[in-house]
Amino acid sequence: xxxxxxxxxxxxxxxxxxxxxxxxxxxxxxxxxxxxxxxxxxxxxxxxxxxxxxxxxxxxxxxxxxxxxxxxxxxxxxxxxxxxxxxxxxxxxxxxxxxxxxxxxxxxxxxxxxxxxxxxxxxxxxxxxxxxxxxxxxxxxxxxxxxxxxxxxxxxxxxxxxxxxxxxxxxxxxxxxxxxxxxxxxxxxxxxxxxxxxxxxxxxxxxxxxxxxxxxxxxxxxxxxxxxxxxxxxxx
Numbered sequence: 001x002x003x004x005x006x007x008x009x010x011x012x013x014x015x016x017x018x019x020x021x022x023x024x025x026x027x028x029x030x031x032x033x034x035x036x037x038x039x040x041x042x043x044x045x046x047x048x049x050x051x052x053x054x055x056x057x058x059x060x061x062x063x064x065x066x067x068x069x070x071x072x073x074x075x076x077x078x079x080x081x082x083x084x085x086x087x088x089x090x091x092x093x094x095x096x097x098x099x100x101x102x103x104x105x106x107x108x109x110x111x112x113x114x115x116x117x118x119x120x121x122x123x124x125x126x127x128x129x130x131x132x133x134x135x136x137x138x139x140x141x142x143x144x145x146x147x148x149x150x151x152x153x154x155x156x157x158x159x160x161x162x163x164x165x166x167x168x169x170x171x172x173x174x175x176x177x178x179x180x181x182x183x184x185x186x187x188x189x190x191x192x193x194x195x196x197x198x199x200x201x202x203x204x205x206x207x208x209x210x211x212x213x214x215x216x217x218x219x220x221x222x223x224x225x226x227x228x229x230x231x232x233x234x235x236x
Contacts, residue, residue: 003224005177007051008044009199011191012036014183014207027071032209034079038086041126043213045090047220051125051173055191059099059133073104076130080110084117093121097169098132127173134193141167168194175199178223180216182208200226 012033019029037054044052057072080094087094094115100108111130144167148154154163165171175195179188184205188196202219204211 004048004220005223006049007053007174007176008049008178008180008219009053009055009176009192009196010040011055011179011181011189012208012211013181013185013189015209017183018207018209026068027075029209030072030075034075036208036211037079038083039212040216041086041092042090043216045092045124047217049124051127051176053097053127053129053173053176053192055132055189056128057098057130057132058190059102059131059136060190062102062131073107077107077110080114084114087114087118087121087126090124091121092124092126093118095125095127095170095173096130097127097137098130099136100130102131125173127170129191132169132191134188134190137169138164138194140169165194177228178202178219180204180219182206182211198228200228 015029015033016026017029018032019026022028041052056076061072062069086092094111096111096115100111103111111128141164145154145159145163149156149159175197176192176199179192179196179199179201181188181201181203184203186203188201192199200223202222204215204219206215
């Protein structure tokens with residue numbers, strides 16, 4: 001595998017179906033999915049993937065039952081405490097994109113603590129998308145740009161794609177070369193709408209709790225076999 005993407009984004013889907021197929025409550029699927037995160041993060045680091053962005057909780061997920069949301073937030077806080085050592089061992093920086101202020105205060109506090117503790121690492125980054133929506137992100141960027149125009153700091157004629165990109169949640173992170181979606185669903189679910197405009201998309205029927213090293217390597221192999229032309233033609 002001589003074509004390793006610098007940035008891989010994953011829509012982690014199928015936790016609920018995984019649990020339901022076993023007659024278990026949905027939270028058991030989320031707990032199993034957390035184990036997959038640990039495994040995939042470790043394997044991505046071994047492969048040399050620098051950025052791993054995971055769709056952990058969308059703005060639409062707030063419409064789920066309150067008990068499930070509470071359990072998810074508790075699971076997130078526990079995950080951060082348990083896996084901080086793993087981040088340090090692998091020199092991985094934790095970052096978050098999304099409306100962090102929507103999250104419970106204890107989760108915000110834990111996120112801030114771990115992000116600060118790992119902020120000096122430059123080898124790899126784990127990016128969690130929390131209370132995230134692609135349209136929300138673009139609308140937020142448009143609002144910031146409009147405020148600058150209103151204040152006379154920016155001429156509308158000078159607004160370019162780079163202008164918009166620079167006002168996204170994490171403008172320094174390169175766009176993902178590969179977007180992986182588990183559970184076989186053929187949609188992007190409002191995830192990184194601006195950033196995935198030229199990403200290669202790989203969909204697997206494997207449910208997220210069953211997605212491990214072999215599945216990640218299969219996705220990378222598939223990506224490596226593709227010819228990325230970016231609207232051009234071969235040899236151009």
